[in-house]
Amino acid sequence: MLVENEAGALSRIAGLFSARGYNIESLTVAPTEDESLSRMTIVTQGSDAIIEQITKQLNKLIDVVRLIDLTEGRHIERELMLIKVIAEREEREEVKRLADIFRGRIIDVTNSTYTIELTGPGGKLDAFIEALQGAEVVEAVRSGVSGISRGDRALR
Amino acid sequence: MILSGAEIVVQSLKDEGVEFVFGYPGGAALHIYDAFYKQQDVQHILVRHEQGATHAADGYARATGKPGVVLVTSGPGVTNAVTGIATAHMDSIPMVILTAQVPTALIGDDAFQEVDTVGITRPCVKHNFLVSRVEDLALVIKKAFFIASTGRPGPVVVDIPKDVSAHSIEYEYPTSVQMRSYAPVSKGHPKQISRAADLLLGADQPIIYSGGGIIQGGAADELTQLVRELGFPCTNTLMGLGGFPYKDPLFLGMLGMHGTYEANMAMYDCDVMLAVGARFDDRVTGDLTKFSPNSTIIHVDVDPSSIGKNVSVEVPIVGEAAPVLREMLSVVKARKADGVVPDIGQWWDRIEEWRAFKSFEYDRESAKIKPQFVIETLHRITNGNAFVTSDVGQHQMWAAQHYGFSTSRRWINSGGLGTMGFGLPAAMGVQLAHPNEQVACITGEASIMMCIQELSTCKQYDLPVKVINLNNRYMGMVRQWQEFFYDGRYSHSYMDALPDFVALAESFGHVGIRIENPGDVKGALEEAFAQKNRLVFMDFITDQSENVYPMISAGGGHNEMHLKPSEADDALLERELA
Numbered sequence: 001m002l003v004e005n006e007a008g009a010l011s012r013i014a015g016l017f018s019a020r021g022y023n024i025e026s027l028t029v030a031p032t033e034d035e036s037l038s039r040m041t042i043v044t045q046g047s048d049a050i051i052e053q054i055t056k057q058l059n060k061l062i063d064v065v066r067l068i069d070l071t072e073g074r075h076i077e078r079e080l081m082l083i084k085v086i087a088e089r090e091e092r093e094e095v096k097r098l099a100d101i102f103r104g105r106i107i108d109v110t111n112s113t114y115t116i117e118l119t120g121p122g123g124k125l126d127a128f129i130e131a132l133q134g135a136e137v138v139e140a141v142r143s144g145v146s147g148i149s150r151g152d153r154a155l156r
Numbered sequence: 157m158i159l160s161g162a163e164i165v166v167q168s169l170k171d172e173g174v175e176f177v178f179g180y181p182g183g184a185a186l187h188i189y190d191a192f193y194k195q196q197d198v199q200h201i202l203v204r205h206e207q208g209a210t211h212a213a214d215g216y217a218r219a220t221g222k223p224g225v226v227l228v229t230s231g232p233g234v235t236n237a238v239t240g241i242a243t244a245h246m247d248s249i250p251m252v253i254l255t256a257q258v259p260t261a262l263i264g265d266d267a268f269q270e271v272d273t274v275g276i277t278r279p280c281v282k283h284n285f286l287v288s289r290v291e292d293l294a295l296v297i298k299k300a301f302f303i304a305s306t307g308r309p310g311p312v313v314v315d316i317p318k319d320v321s322a323h324s325i326e327y328e329y330p331t332s333v334q335m336r337s338y339a340p341v342s343k344g345h346p347k348q349i350s351r352a353a354d355l356l357l358g359a360d361q362p363i364i365y366s367g368g369g370i371i372q373g374g375a376a377d378e379l380t381q382l383v384r385e386l387g388f389p390c391t392n393t394l395m396g397l398g399g400f401p402y403k404d405p406l407f408l409g410m411l412g413m414h415g416t417y418e419a420n421m422a423m424y425d426c427d428v429m430l431a432v433g434a435r436f437d438d439r440v441t442g443d444l445t446k447f448s449p450n451s452t453i454i455h456v457d458v459d460p461s462s463i464g465k466n467v468s469v470e471v472p473i474v475g476e477a478a479p480v481l482r483e484m485l486s487v488v489k490a491r492k493a494d495g496v497v498p499d500i501g502q503w504w505d506r507i508e509e510w511r512a513f514k515s516f517e518y519d520r521e522s523a524k525i526k527p528q529f530v531i532e533t534l535h536r537i538t539n540g541n542a543f544v545t546s547d548v549g550q551h552q553m554w555a556a557q558h559y560g561f562s563t564s565r566r567w568i569n570s571g572g573l574g575t576m577g578f579g580l581p582a583a584m585g586v587q588l589a590h591p592n593e594q595v596a597c598i599t600g601e602a603s604i605m606m607c608i609q610e611l612s613t614c615k616q617y618d619l620p621v622k623v624i625n626l627n628n629r630y631m632g633m634v635r636q637w638q639e640f641f642y643d644g645r646y647s648h649s650y651m652d653a654l655p656d657f658v659a660l661a662e663s664f665g666h667v668g669i670r671i672e673n674p675g676d677v678k679g680a681l682e683e684a685f686a687q688k689n690r691l692v693f694m695d696f697i698t699d700q701s702e703n704v705y706p707m708i709s710a711g712g713g714h715n716e717m718h719l720k721p722s723e724a725d726d727a728l729l730e731r732e733l734a
Contacts, residue, residue: 004337007286008274019279049464056461062283062303065337 001058001067004156005031005038009063013040016061022046022054025078026144039155043145066155074150077121080143082107083129086136087114090108095135102128113138161290161321162187165254168297170197172331174225176216176588177201177254178209182229182267185256187321201588201617204609204667206233206571208581210240211607214249214507215582218568219589221303221374223250230257231269234276242280245574247395250309252300253281256619256714259319273315282310290323298330307340308459309372339394340458344475344483349357352430352454352471353487357496359428362388365411365440368395369433369457375477376400376564379432382485387496389507391419393434394556395571402560408507409516411714412440413708414553417515417717418507420706424714425506432456433477436466437572442661446713456480481644490713515706515719516557524699525674527551530681531558534624535594537681542594543568543586547579547603550632553704556599577606583621584614594622594685601627601654601695611664622684625657628700636703640718661693686698 003009010029017024022044029040044054051069058064070077087095090112099106102124108115118128122145129140134142149155159167165188169177178201181189192200203209206228213224224244228237234255244251258267274286283303283494285296293316300312356362364386370379376399383390383406390400391411400407409416411423423429429451434440441447444466454471455463463472473480534542545561546552546569561567568586570578576663583597604625614621634649658668669688671680677696684692705720 007288008278011275012278016198053461053465060459060461071336091431 001040001042002032003029003038004063004065005036006063009038010040012061012063013042013058014034014059017042017044019056020057021051022050026142028144028146041146059126068149068155070147070149073153075147076150077145077147078119079122079125079145081118081125081128081140082115083118083140084108084115084138085094085132086112086113086138088128091135095132098128100132102131104128157327158324159327160187160191160324161293161316162191164290164325164327164527165294165297165321166191167196167327168196168294168329169225169408170195172297173222173303174198176213176585177218177225177227177584177679178203178212178216179227180204180209180229180233182231182233182256184230184258184318185227185233188254188316191249200227201584201613202583203613205607206236207240208584208610208613209578210237210251210253211243211575211578211581212585212588212610212613213251213253213438214240214244214578215568215585216589217244217249217251217581217585218371219543219565219586221372221565223252223301223309224585226251226253228253229269230273231271233269233270234273238276238280239577239662241277241313243570243573243575243578244311245282247368248309249311249457250305251311252297252304253311253313255313255315256258256321256624257286257315257317260317261296261319262340263317268581271320273313273460277313280311281313281316282308283495286315286317286560287317287320290320290325293320294327294329294714295333298333299335299410300372302333302335303338308336309464341474342476342479344480346483347481348471348473349480350487351419353484353491354475355428355452355454355529356386356388356430357488357491357498360500361422361426361499362386362427362428362430362498362500363408363422364388364389364390364430364432365393365423365434366390366396366399366432367393367434367508369477370396370399371433371564373433373477373479374434374564377477378481378485380404382481382488383511385492386396386483388498388500389422389504391415391423393437393440393571394569394601396434397567398561398564399433401562408511413442414704414706415440415515417706417719418510420428420714420717423512428452428454430454430456432481433458434613435462441466442708442712442714442716443710446716448714450528453536464555470600515717517720520700522699524672525671525677525696527554527628527696527698527702528558529674530624530626530696530698531555531598531676533677533681534598535559537678537685538596542566543583543590543594544581544661545569545579545586545595545597547573547597547599547606548576548601549603550636550702550704551598551600551603551626552727553633557704559598563686576603578619579603580623581607581610581613584610584619587619587621595620596622596624598624598626601625601629601657602651608660611661611666611691611693615665618689619691620687620689621691623661623691623694625695626698627654627657627695627697629654630700633704640707640709657693661691664692666691668693668695670697672697
C-alpha cells in the first residue's frame with residue numbers, strides 16, 4: 001500500500017492489526033520517488049472474510065492512500081536475507097557451493113564464517129536454510145517481503 | 157493578518173462557525189486560553205472535569221449534527237478526556253478535540269504533564285494530528301473538521317504543542333480541503349439499489365432494521381417515506397430511536413437484547429431484511445449463529461468496513477442513508493406503478509399476535525414507584541417532545557422502551573461504549589444547543605455520581621436541565637445480571653453510602669425534590685418542568701426488584717427471550733406450538 005509519509009503512519013497500521021487480532025507475518029516500508037508517500041508491504045494470513053475485513057479497515061485509515069492485494073493477480077515477491085554460517089574445514093567448500101547454486105553472494109569472510117547475501121521469493125530463502133542442513137547458522141536476518149505486480153499495472 | 161498559533165486556533169474555530177468550546181485550562185494550553193479571553197465570538201464553557209467537556213461536546217453534536225468542540229490541556233487533561241473520546245468514537249459522533257501539548261523540544265522527554273496524546277488516542281479516534289509547525293495549524297484544523305463531519309463521522313484529535321501556539325505566522329484559513337486518501341462515497345450504486353428494491357417487493361416476510369446512521373445521516377424523512385410506501389414493519393436500534401415515528405402502526409419498537417417481543421421475533425423469522433445505518437452489533441444480534449437464519453440481507457452503510465463484518469450480506473450498498481433511501485423510494489414507486497405490489501397480510505397477522513404479548517408491560521398497581529411509570533409520565537408531561545439524555549443501565553433501557561420518540565436527535569445516550577456519567581454533561585451540551593427546549597436527563601444513583609461535579613457547570617451557565625434520578629439503591633443492570641446468571645450473588649452492586657441527593661443538589665444551588673410515592677410522581681414532574689430557569693434534581697425512590705424485560709441473554713437467539721414472569725409460561729407454550 002501507499003501511505004502518507006507522516007509520523008505515526010506505521011504505528012497506526014501496526015496498531016490496527018494488533019487491535020483487531022490480525023496477524024502480521026512480515027512488514028517492510030520505505031519512501032518512494034514521491035517524498036510524501038511511503039510504500040509498505042505487509043504479508044498476512046487469513047480466510048477470505050478476514051482478508052476482506054483487513055482490506056476494508058486499512059482503506060478506512062486516513063493515512064492509507066492506495067492499497068492492492070498483490071495475491072489477486074500475477075506478481076513477483078522478493079525478500080533479502082543476510083545469513084552468517086560457520087564454515088570451517090570440510091564445510092567451507094560445501095557452503096560456498098550452496099551459495100553459488102542459490103546464486104547468493106558471500107559478502108563477508110573470516111577463518112570460521114561466511115556471511116551470505118541471498119535474494120529471492122520466500123520459498124527460495126527457506127530452501128537455502130534447509131539445504132544448509134549440517135552447517136551451523138550463527139545468525140540470520142530477513143527483510144520481509146517486497147512485492148510488485150507483473151505486467152503494466154502499477155500501484156500509484 | 158499575522159497571528160500567533162493560539163490566535164489561529166480561535167480564529168479557525170470562528171471561521172468554522174463554532175459556537176461553543178467545552179474545555180478546562182492548564183499549563184500547556186495557557187496561550188490558547190489567553191487568545192480566547194481576548195474575543196467574544198466563540199464561547200468557552202468551563203466544565204469541572206475534562207470527561208464532562210467531552211460528553212457535553214458529544215451531547216451538543218448529537219442534538220445539532222454539528223461537530224462538538226473540546227479544548228483540554230496536556231497530560232492528565234488528555235487522559236481525562238479519553239473516555240469521552242472513545243464514547244464518541246463508538247457512536248460515530250462528529251467531534252474535534254484540541255489538546256495542548258508540551259513544547260516540541262520536550263516531547264518524548266517525560267516532561268511535566270506530558271503524555272503521548274497521539275499514541276493514547278489512536279485506537280479511539282477517527283484520526284489524529286500532532287502539529288509540529290505553526291505553518292500547518294490552520295490546514296490541520298480545517299482537515300480535522302472535514303474528517304470529523306463527513307463519511308462516517310467520528311472524533312478527531314489535534315495535538316498542539318505550547319511553542320507552536322506561541323509562534324506567529326500569516327493566517328489564512330483554507331476555503332476548501334481535498335484529501336487524496338479520504339473521499340467518502342455519498343450515492344449508492346444504482347444497480348444495487350434496484351436489486352434491493354426488487355428483493356423487498358418480492359418478499360413475504362420483510363423487515364426494515366434501522367439505526368444510528370439514520371440519525372447522524374439526517375435521513376429520518378427518507379426512511380419514513382420508504383417504510384410507508386412499502387407498508388413494511390420497521391424496527392430501530394437503541395441508537396436509531398426517533399428515526400421513525402414511534403406511534404406509527406408500522407413501528408415494531410426497539411429490537412435487540414431489551415427490545416420488544418415482536419421486533420425480535422420478526423427479525424428472527426424474516427426472509428428479506430433491509431438494514432440501514434445499523435451495524436449488526438452484538439446487543440442487537442444476540443448469538444450470531446442463531447441470528448435471522450433464513451433471511452437475505454440488504455445492508456446500506458456509509459462505511460464499507462461495516463458491511464459484511466458480522467453477518468454475510470447479499471446486497472451491499474455503500475453510500476449515505478438519505479440519498480440511497482431517496483433513490484430506493486423512487487425505484488419502489490416506479491415498480492409499484494408497473495403493478496408490482498407487496499402482499500404481506502399474513503406476515504402482519506403474525507406480527508399482531510406477537511404484539512399482543514405487550515412485552516414492555518409492568519405492574520401498574522404497585523405501591524412502590526415503578527421506574528417505567530416515571531418515564532411514561534415524563535413523556536406525557538413533555539408531550540413526547542423533550543430532549544432526553546441518559547446514563548447507562550436499567551434506567552437507560554426503560555427510557556428507550558417507554559419514552560416514545562417521534563423525531564431525530566432527541567434521544568441522546570451512549571449506546572456503543574455504554575459510558576456511565578454521560579447523561580448530565582451531555583444534557584448540558586444539549587441545553588446550550590437548544591436553550592428554549594425541555595431537556596431531561598434520566599439517570600440512576602450510580603451513574604449520576606460519576607460526573608456529579610458538572611452540577612456546578614450547570615449553575616454557572618444557568619442550564620435548566622431536569623435530572624430524573626431513578627434511585628433503586630443498586631447498580632440495577634449489574635444486579636439484574638447477578639440475579640439471573642450468578643445465583644443472586646450481588647457482588648459490589650450496592651453502594652452503602654449514598655448522599656442525600658436533594659441536599660447535594662441544593663448545595664450546588666439547584667432545586668432538589670425527593671419523591672417516594674407513585675401518587676406524587678406526576679405532580680413532581682409538573683412542578684419541575686414549570687421551573688423554566690432552574691435545574692431541578694428529582695430523586696425518585698423506585699422499586700428495587702424491578703428487572704428489564706424482555707431480555708436475550710448471552711448465547712441466546714432472538715427467539716429465546718426471557719419475558720416478564722407472568723408471560724414466561726405462555727411464551728414457552730407458544731414456541732412449542734409454533
